[in-house]
Amino acid sequence: MTAIGKCIWRLAHGRSLELGDKGWLMAIVNVTPDSFSDGGDHETAARAIEHALACVEDGAVIIDIGGESTRPGAAPVTEDIEKARILPVIDAIAKRSDALISVDTYRAATARAAIEAGAHIINDVWAAQREPAIADVAAQTGAGLCLMHSGRERQKLDDVIEDQRFFLERSLAICAAAGVAREHIVLDPGFGFAKETAEENFALMARFEELASLGLPLLAGTSRKRFLGTATGRDARDRDVATAATTAILRLMGASLFRVHNVAINRDALAVADAMLAARQKPGVEHGA
Numbered sequence: 117m118t119a120i121g122k123c124i125w126r127l128a129h130g131r132s133l134e135l136g137d138k139g140w141l142m143a144i145v146n147v148t149p150d151s152f153s154d155g156g157d158h159e160t161a162a163r164a165i166e167h168a169l170a171c172v173e174d175g176a177v178i179i180d181i182g183g184e185s186t187r188p189g190a191a192p193v194t195e196d197i198e199k200a201r202i203l204p205v206i207d208a209i210a211k212r213s214d215a216l217i218s219v220d221t222y223r224a225a226t227a228r229a230a231i232e233a234g235a236h237i238i239n240d241v242w243a244a245q246r247e248p249a250i251a252d253v254a255a256q257t258g259a260g261l262c263l264m265h266s267g268r269e270r271q272k273l274d275d276v277i278e279d280q281r282f283f284l285e286r287s288l289a290i291c292a293a294a295g296v297a298r299e300h301i302v303l304d305p306g307f308g309f310a311k312e313t314a315e316e317n318f319a320l321m322a323r324f325e326e327l328a329s330l331g332l333p334l335l336a337g338t339s340r341k342r343f344l345g346t347a348t349g350r351d352a353r354d355r356d357v358a359t360a361a362t363t364a365i366l367r368l369m370g371a372s373l374f375r376v377h378n379v380a381i382n383r384d385a386l387a388v389a390d391a392m393l394a395a396r397q398k399p400g401v402e403h404g405a
Contacts, residue, residue: 120136120370120393122134123135123136123299124299125333126260127258127259127300128231128236128257128258128260129231129234129236130258133216136372137390137394138390139363139372139386139389140177140373140374141175141176141373141382141386142177142179142335142375142376143168143171143180143379144180144339144376145167145171145180145205147164147182147201147205148183148201161208164181165209165212168209168213169209171379174379174380174383175379175383176215178215178218178237179215179216180218180219180220180375181202181205181206181209181217181218181220181230182219182221183197183200183220184197184198186309206219206230207234209234210234211234216237217230217234217235218235218236218237218260219231219239220239221238221239221240221250222250223247223250224250224253227240227250227254231253231259236260237259237260237261238260238261239264241306241309242266243263243264243266244294245283245286245287245290248290251290251291251294251296254291254294255295258300259300260300260302261296261300261301262301262335263284263287263302263304264303264305264306264337265284265304265305265306265309266283266306266309267309267310267311268310272310276311276316276319277320277323280320284303284330288301298332302334302335302372303330303333304335304375307320307321307336307337307341307343308337308338308341311343314343314347317338318347321338321365324366327370328370334372335372336363336374336375337375338359338362338363338366339356339359339376339378340353340359340377341359344358344359344362356381356382360384360385363389364385368392368393
């Protein structure tokens with residue numbers, strides 16, 4: 117098990133989140149008709165808001181709101197459609213809840229509008245490499261920034277961890293040039309994003325502790341991913357137990373944040389992992405006393 121260092125993740129609107137002693141859940145709210153496991157479930161603003169507030173009741177500290185599916189082969193949407201889907205949801209949640217709000221977008225203009233509507237975090241699946249101006253938005257607004265590794269549209273390095281470093285260090289250089297302080301940044305290794313086989317995803321899990329060398333907090337997004345279906349034989353909507361297993365495992369291996377569909381089951385898995393980490397910190401436990 118990895119010792120998880122304490123730090124403060126700085127976010128927009130003067131908010132922050134302490135990372136270290138406790139893992140935190142980020143609830144997925146896709147305001148889309150075509151996301152891979154919940155497309156259409158929360159397509160209207162009213163349904164998305166209701167679901168988001170229920171996730172907060174279940175234990176989510178962050179609500180991650182997206183208006184464009186990132187599944188392989190999904191049709192892109194325009195910036196105007198993306199904004200029309202997500203901004204009313206962000207505005208309503210900001211007014212009705214104290215939860216932290218994340219916007220799942222790679223577009224700088226959408227990110228800026230979302231922060232203005234009340235969001236605290238930008239979650240970019242292209243890690244500031246599709247639209248580097250998103251790093252400028254983060255620097256100017258003080259938003260938290262999740263940089264996710266992806267192997268899409270490029271040739272990956274053969275070694276799974278070396279490719280993580282290669283890609284994410286480029287993103288960190290973009291952010292440094294824009295003036296984003298490291299205390300605002302979290303890294304996501306991007307399970308399922310051009311990791312084409314179950315073996316590659318499980319290899320990334322098995323070596324997850326090596327990502328600590330990047331020196332930043334880590335977010336894990338395994339929820340209902342295809343590699344869990346390969347391991348269990350279950351369809352996407354039936355992979356929440358498998359997801360919870362990865363939440364516990366990756367917490368013990370150093371992850372601080374977990375992006376999930378089913379908050380309640382992952383809350384329990386995380387509570388057990390946190391209790392085990394706390395017990396290990398007691399004198400003598402490590403040596404079997």
